[in-house]
Amino acid sequence: MNRRETDVIVIGAGPVGENVADRVVQGGLEAIIIEAELVGGECSYWACDPSKALLRPGQVLEAARAVPGVASAITGTLDVDAVFARRDAITDGWSDTGQVAWLNGAGIELMRGRGRLSGEREVTVTDADGKQTVITARHAVAVATGSVAAIPGIPGLAEAKPWSSRDATSAHEVPPRLAVIGGGVVATEMATAFASFGSEVTILARHGLLGGTEEFAGTMLVENFRANGITVHTDTSISRVDRDGDQVVIQTNAGEIIADEVLVATGRAAATSDLGLDNVGLTPGAWLDVDDTLRVHGFDWLYGVGDVNHRALLTHQGKYQARAAGDVIVARATGRRVSDAAWGAHVATADHLAVPQVVFTSPEVASVGLTAAQATARGLEVRVIDYELGHIAGAALQREHYQGRARVIIDETRQVIVGATFVGPDVAELVQAATMAIVGEIPLDRLWHAVPAFPTVSEVWLRFLEAYGRPGVRHRV
Numbered sequence: 001m002n003r004r005e006t007d008v009i010v011i012g013a014g015p016v017g018e019n020v021a022d023r024v025v026q027g028g029l030e031a032i033i034i035e036a037e038l039v040g041g042e043c044s045y046w047a048c049d050p051s052k053a054l055l056r057p058g059q060v061l062e063a064a065r066a067v068p069g070v071a072s073a074i075t076g077t078l079d080v081d082a083v084f085a086r087r088d089a090i091t092d093g094w095s096d097t098g099q100v101a102w103l104n105g106a107g108i109e110l111m112r113g114r115g116r117l118s119g120e121r122e123v124t125v126t127d128a129d130g131k132q133t134v135i136t137a138r139h140a141v142a143v144a145t146g147s148v149a150a151i152p153g154i155p156g157l158a159e160a161k162p163w164s165s166r167d168a169t170s171a172h173e174v175p176p177r178l179a180v181i182g183g184g185v186v187a188t189e190m191a192t193a194f195a196s197f198g199s200e201v202t203i204l205a206r207h208g209l210l211g212g213t214e215e216f217a218g219t220m221l222v223e224n225f226r227a228n229g230i231t232v233h234t235d236t237s238i239s240r241v242d243r244d245g246d247q248v249v250i251q252t253n254a255g256e257i258i259a260d261e262v263l264v265a266t267g268r269a270a271a272t273s274d275l276g277l278d279n280v281g282l283t284p285g286a287w288l289d290v291d292d293t294l295r296v297h298g299f300d301w302l303y304g305v306g307d308v309n310h311r312a313l314l315t316h317q318g319k320y321q322a323r324a325a326g327d328v329i330v331a332r333a334t335g336r337r338v339s340d341a342a343w344g345a346h347v348a349t350a351d352h353l354a355v356p357q358v359v360f361t362s363p364e365v366a367s368v369g370l371t372a373a374q375a376t377a378r379g380l381e382v383r384v385i386d387y388e389l390g391h392i393a394g395a396a397l398q399r400e401h402y403q404g405r406a407r408v409i410i411d412e413t414r415q416v417i418v419g420a421t422f423v424g425p426d427v428a429e430l431v432q433a434a435t436m437a438i439v440g441e442i443p444l445d446r447l448w449h450a451v452p453a454f455p456t457v458s459e460v461w462l463r464f465l466e467a468y469g470r471p472g473v474r475h476r477v
């Protein structure tokens, strides 16, 4: 058994672990990063990148079909083999050579194998040959092991060999009939992608779609899915799943559903069940409970960053946490001032107030901050402003019969925006302006001076302000 010592150990080289290690090294400390599978993690090979590669072609085709003069030039359907080939290129054929080169360039040492906490500041790494190395960290251990697909205990489901998100994003075949269990982000995105490839898709959602976002987003998605041939069963319970030869039979309160594959998209579980958490007094399988500097409660050396802390299961938010965590580890190790007040350099304050997310469905759903219900529950004096995006010149120019809706949530006491939701084609890029308005707490009277260019869909910002009224200016009616 080898023994090693370093300043900081990072377990998991997904997008989050890579960024923790990078900040630590940039701060002048040494870091060893441990990876059991591929450097780059879930996001690069089985999640964000391949899923968006599968979604983009359908989106482009739909957009082209919505513009007269272009629509007549579209004479066929998607070339699905070419779509899969592009996805394969985007995942580098599931090789992490490029990301390993990046680690080397950044001065981060990679150790391949599975890391387990084996004591205070101590991690034991077991490589593929069973060889073990015990590493001691002089300053900190950062756990960035992410999450894995959670499979619910529906009778027969596990035996029916369902698809997880990994199977869907790395598929090389299109099942003629695809059933999807779940109504969240993975379910709706993969339903959109496989429907665009010609699959007959049936969504089995326990409640509605996209719970946790503004209700109108889920409602519009259901309507659009149904209009485009995707079957959506809401308020569905499943009593049993069986694989019968080449097909899967699903018993539901909406009747028997038969498909060629069933995708389970029912959320995530913490990747902590085989991490040695019990060796440091924590519960295997649990999410890591951290403070705003990403340090695990009750420890001065253990950090939990990214999906594993369950604050916001998104790559960009995990990388934001990673920047704060890496920098605070350096500050604490070197005795520099820790900036841990709200919005300081060493805290992930935005996790509570301004988490942007884009769901790349058809139509897209882009949101940030609080929903109306969440703002009300926090005791804010809330005003909700809704606007039909199709009324904007930029939207009408973008495509025929543009259908979309946008909502901002205003905290009347401070006259600032605390939440925004956009639903419609190509709304993804609208959300960053909202994020800046929320994080910057830009007063509404100042926003009147942020003029959206004509004719862009961003003119929705002016419409929001006109609907709200200009503070300090009265109009005759």
Ligand SMILES: Cc1cc2nc3c(=O)[nH]c(=O)nc-3n(C[C@H](O)[C@H](O)[C@H](O)COP(=O)(O)OP(=O)(O)OC[C@H]3O[C@@H](n4cnc5c(N)ncnc54)[C@H](O)[C@@H]3O)c2cc1C
Pocket (backbone or CB within 6 Å): 011, 012, 013, 014, 015, 016, 017, 034, 035, 036, 037, 038, 039, 040, 041, 042, 043, 046, 047, 048, 049, 051, 052, 113, 114, 115, 116, 144, 145, 146, 147, 165, 169, 186, 271, 274, 275, 305, 306, 307, 308, 312, 313, 314, 315, 316, 317, 318
């Ligand atoms: C289908 C799908 C699509 C998604 N699309 C998006 C999107 O478009 N945008 C977005 O922001 N988010 C998206 N997400 C979420 C995003 O993938 C995660 O938030 C992100 O990957 C979390 O990064 P992470 O580094 O915390 O964990 P991960 O990416 O899961 O990386 C963790 C790494 O740790 C390694 N590891 C685990 N345990 C050990 C151990 N004991 N020893 C050594 N290594 C270990 C794993 O092998 C893995 O490489 C998507 C998720 C899914 C499932």
Ligand SMILES: NC(=O)c1ccc[n+]([C@@H]2O[C@H](COP(=O)([O-])OP(=O)(O)OC[C@H]3O[C@@H](n4cnc5c(N)ncnc54)[C@H](O)[C@@H]3O)[C@@H](O)[C@H]2O)c1
Pocket (backbone or CB within 6 Å): 152, 153, 181, 182, 183, 184, 185, 186, 187, 189, 205, 206, 207, 210, 211, 265, 266, 267, 268, 313, 314, 357, 358, 359, 360
């Ligand atoms: N574009 C993006 O940003 C993107 C894309 C995909 C995934 N992600 C992230 O990945 C995470 C995982 O996505 P997800 O869709 O798996 O989770 P989710 O939490 O978004 O949705 C889970 C769905 O499964 C349902 N469900 C949960 N338990 C169930 C059960 N026992 N039986 C039936 N239904 C059940 C829920 O009601 C919900 O509809 C999300 O937190 C999301 O943020 C992000």
